[in-house]
Amino acid sequence: MSHEAESKLPTKLWGGGRSPFNLEYGKLMMWIFLLSDAFTFSGLLIAYGSTRYSFPAAENHASIPFGSHIEMEELHQYFTPSTPGAELAPGVQPHWPSPELVFNHFPFLHGHHLPLLFVSLMTFILIFSSVTMVLAVEAGHRNDRKTVAKFMYWTIAGGIAFLSCQAWEWTQFITAGANLKDNPFGPVAFADLFFIVTGFHGFHVLSGVVLNIVITSNVLKGTYEKRGHYDMVEKVGLYWHFVDLVWVFVFTFYYLI
Amino acid sequence: MSSSVDFPEFERHAPDPEAKKDIWKTFWILFGLTVVDLAFYFYIPSGMTRNVIFILLGIIKAYFIVGTFMHMKHEKTAIMLMIIVPVIFIMALITTALYEGYYLFNLHWK
Numbered sequence: 001m002s003h004e005a006e007s008k009l010p011t012k013l014w015g016g017g018r019s020p021f022n023l024e025y026g027k028l029m030m031w032i033f034l035l036s037d038a039f040t041f042s043g044l045l046i047a048y049g050s051t052r053y054s055f056p057a058a059e060n061h062a063s064i065p066f067g068s069h070i071e072m073e074e075l076h077q078y079f080t081p082s083t084p085g086a087e088l089a090p091g092v093q094p095h096w097p098s099p100e101l102v103f104n105h106f107p108f109l110h111g112h113h114l115p116l117l118f119v120s121l122m123t124f125i126l127i128f129s130s131v132t133m134v135l136a137v138e139a140g141h142r143n144d145r146k147t148v149a150k151f152m153y154w155t156i157a158g159g160i161a162f163l164s165c166q167a168w169e170w171t172q173f174i175t176a177g178a179n180l181k182d183n184p185f186g187p188v189a190f191a192d193l194f195f196i197v198t199g200f201h202g203f204h205v206l207s208g209v210v211l212n213i214v215i216t217s218n219v220l221k222g223t224y225e226k227r228g229h230y231d232m233v234e235k236v237g238l239y240w241h242f243v244d245l246v247w248v249f250v251f252t253f254y255y256l257i
Numbered sequence: 258m259s260s261s262v263d264f265p266e267f268e269r270h271a272p273d274p275e276a277k278k279d280i281w282k283t284f285w286i287l288f289g290l291t292v293v294d295l296a297f298y299f300y301i302p303s304g305m306t307r308n309v310i311f312i313l314l315g316i317i318k319a320y321f322i323v324g325t326f327m328h329m330k331h332e333k334t335a336i337m338l339m340i341i342v343p344v345i346f347i348m349a350l351i352t353t354a355l356y357e358g359y360y361l362f363n364l365h366w367k
Binding site: 009018020021024028031034035038039046049050051053056058100123124127131133134135137138142229237241249252256 | 266267268269270272273276277280281283284287288291294295298299303307308311312314315318319322323325326327328332333335336339340343344347350351354355357358359361362365366
């Protein structure tokens, strides 16, 4: 298909008349958009890093055995809550909470200390949906419409699963008493940044799911088969992988460090 | 078929028969690195060393996601530089902001 086109390409890369990046216009623009989006997320990470370092560090509570039964009340000794009306004793510093004590829940296993298990599951779901996305792109290179559609379904399912997990995580955190002005686990900034960073990322996942649904319906209609290439699948694929990439760093900075 | 060539100013990548193998290899690497993250979380006491390990693992994961999944390994050097160089400045800014946070810490609590 492209032999005729190739022969017309000027040989000089920067001599004009061709894309020096050898990329389709829309894909180049997607890369530039992703770079600008990376700036936005970096702004949040910069705010997070400097805010976190302006508070005393969390202590490591690895002494609580994994899977042991523990109630929220017993964990309170590890936190310095900042809620209006609950003044800290003089000399007590509101230290940043340890993520393993805040995020230690798992659905149907209430009251057990299972730190990071749920968020790891979310990470694996997102990595796996990234794999199905890239498999859809690969099938698109071979103009295999059915396989593209199949892997797009899996990607959408992964995105919805991730969003459901995040909704559950938020519900846990909110029912524990956290919101934008109270935080039973430590400085209010911890809750603020949690909601803003994971919320902004979750909004990206939601947009990605919507884009994937639009593209899948076009795949099913045969729009790209008629067009002769599946570049649109590649473009939403780039966006989807970026969302996965951002989660890698949210996971690292918010839950691990 | 001439209508299918919307943008004759670039060459499309040919389908790569090795692509699927590469994708699954990358998946297992990412899976393994996340498991390593968790192992380090539970077996290394918290501190600067552990944080540096987590950040390095994050950068390695980013290399595999951007390189294989986003196909950056096969793109022109110009686009690689266009995307990667600004990110280096971002990392410098994050490091600077951490020092700023540490200064605020001293101001508030010391």
